[in-house]
Amino acid sequence: MKKLMLLFMLLLVTNLVSAQxxxxxxxxxxxxxxxxxxxxxxxxxENFGEDEVSNVAVKLxxxxxxxxxxxxxxxxxxxxxxxxxxxxxxxxxxxxxEAEPRIYKIPxxxxxxxxxxxxxISINVESKPELDLVLESSELVKVNDNGKIILKLINLxxxxxxSLRLTLIQVQGYEILSxxxxxxxxxxxxxxxxxxFTLIARERNPRLLFNxxxxxxxxxxxxxxxxxxxxxxxxxxxKQLGLVQNxxxxxxxxxxxxxxxxxxIYRKLRKRKI
Numbered sequence: 001m002k003k004l005m006l007l008f009m010l011l012l013v014t015n016l017v018s019a020q021x022x023x024x025x026x027x028x029x030x031x032x033x034x035x036x037x038x039x040x041x042x043x044x045x046e047n048f049g050e051d052e053v054s055n056v057a058v059k060l061x062x063x064x065x066x067x068x069x070x071x072x073x074x075x076x077x078x079x080x081x082x083x084x085x086x087x088x089x090x091x092x093x094x095x096x097x098e099a100e101p102r103i104y105k106i107p108x109x110x111x112x113x114x115x116x117x118x119x120x121i122s123i124n125v126e127s128k129p130e131l132d133l134v135l136e137s138s139e140l141v142k143v144n145d146n147g148k149i150i151l152k153l154i155n156l157x158x159x160x161x162x163s164l165r166l167t168l169i170q171v172q173g174y175e176i177l178s179x180x181x182x183x184x185x186x187x188x189x190x191x192x193x194x195x196x197f198t199l200i201a202r203e204r205n206p207r208l209l210f211n212x213x214x215x216x217x218x219x220x221x222x223x224x225x226x227x228x229x230x231x232x233x234x235x236x237x238x239k240q241l242g243l244v245q246n247x248x249x250x251x252x253x254x255x256x257x258x259x260x261x262x263x264x265i266y267r268k269l270r271k272r273k274i
Contacts, residue, residue, distance in 0.1 A: 020049040021056055021112050023119055024086060032126045035158050036097040038070055041121065043089045043108070047081045053112050054080045058089050060121075061107040066099035067123070093123075101127045101159040101217050129216050130157035131187075133166075133226045135208075136194060140201045140230065142238045146177070149199060149208075149230070153184065154192040162186040164214040166195050173206025174199045174230070201232040 024046040033039045041060075047053055059075040062068065070092040078087050103124050110117040132154040139147025155161050164184040170176055178198035187193050208228040215221055233241065 020047070021045055021053055021081065021110060021115075021117070022048055023108070023110070026121050028121075028123060032124045033095045034127050035066075035095050035099040035101070035125065038092065038094045039123070041091040041093060041123075043091070043121075044086055045078065045081065045089065045110070046086045047083055050083055052080055052082045052085075056081060056087075056110065056112040059109045059111075060091055060093075061109065062093075065104055065106060066096040066125075067093045067104070067106070068096060070094050095123070095125055099125045101125050103218075124218075126216070126218060126220075127158040129155065129159045129161045129214070129222065131161060131212065131214070131224070132156050133210065133212070133228065135228050135230065138230060140199060140232055142233050142235050143201055143204055145232070146200045147198070149197050151195045151197075151228075152192050153187060153195065155187040155189055158189060159216045160186060160188055161214050161216065164193075164212065167211045167213075168197050169209040169211060171206070171209055173203045174201055174208070201230070204232055204234060206230050206232060 022045070023043060025042075025044040027042040027044075029040045029042070030037075043058060045056060045058070056078045057075060058078070062074055072090075072092045074091070076089050076091070078089065081087050103122055105120045105122055108119045108121050110119070134152050134154065136150040136152045138149045139145070140149065151166075153164070153166065162185065164187065166182045166184070168176060168180045170180065176197065176199055178196070180197070182195040182197075184193045184195070208230050210226045210228070211223070212226060213221070213223050
């Protein structure tokens with residue numbers, strides 16, 4: 001009996017050694033996927049052993065991961081794989097819209113001949129940040145005014161923004177009195193931060209020029225230039241729009257002084273005639 005058991009175990013071990021299935025290559029197309037985008041994973045199996053193998057089951061474990069199968073299952077079973085033969089399995093997935101940009105590890109399980117092998121494959125979810133720059137408020141009303149402007153930087157994308165540097169470029173239309181660079185550590189998705197500069201407006205309606213540098217969560221670097229209009233008026237325009245208050249005291253005092261001067265001149269001339 002012991003000899004039979006020993007012979008059975010020997011045959012089993014020999015069979016397992018002679019039939020070794022492994023993952024030879026994994027392809028992801030595209031190699032970077034955005035939230036809500038479909039992708040295809042191709043897994044190349046190879047029989048490194050000496051015997052053919054049938055009914056090799058390959059399963060992707062998507063538990064608690066932001067992916068779902070599309071027109072396919074998360075598990076596939078191959079037919080016969082001969083010695084040194086390769087066989088490709090194709091899985092169609094979609095990255096769910098709520099997938100956060102980062103690299104995900106998907107457990108891969110291969111089962112054959114009472115053998116279970118486990119491995120991991122990677123999917124890189126990326127989303128280009130979308131940054132908006134708006135003028136929140138301005139103390140500058142008319143030409144040669146000195147005041148602050150406040151800007152709002154809004155993250156409209158699906159990826160967090162970090163290590164942001166905002167630079168206001170000096171041009172002819174305005175003079176920068178404060179530092180021309182503001183640093184912001186991070187801006188979360190659907191969030192915003194503010195930046196402040198102090199200027200003198202040197203002309204009517206100058207264009208504010210900015211250079212912005214930042215990174216996404218995968219440390220990809222981005223650089224862009226933006227331009228904002230700054231409404232600055234002449235003194236006359238500001239008065240007409242009611243943006244500058246006329247000095248009521250002077251508007252009353254000046255006519256009174258003028259009348260008094262005219263009165264004294266009149267009296268003086270009258271005395272001479274007498």
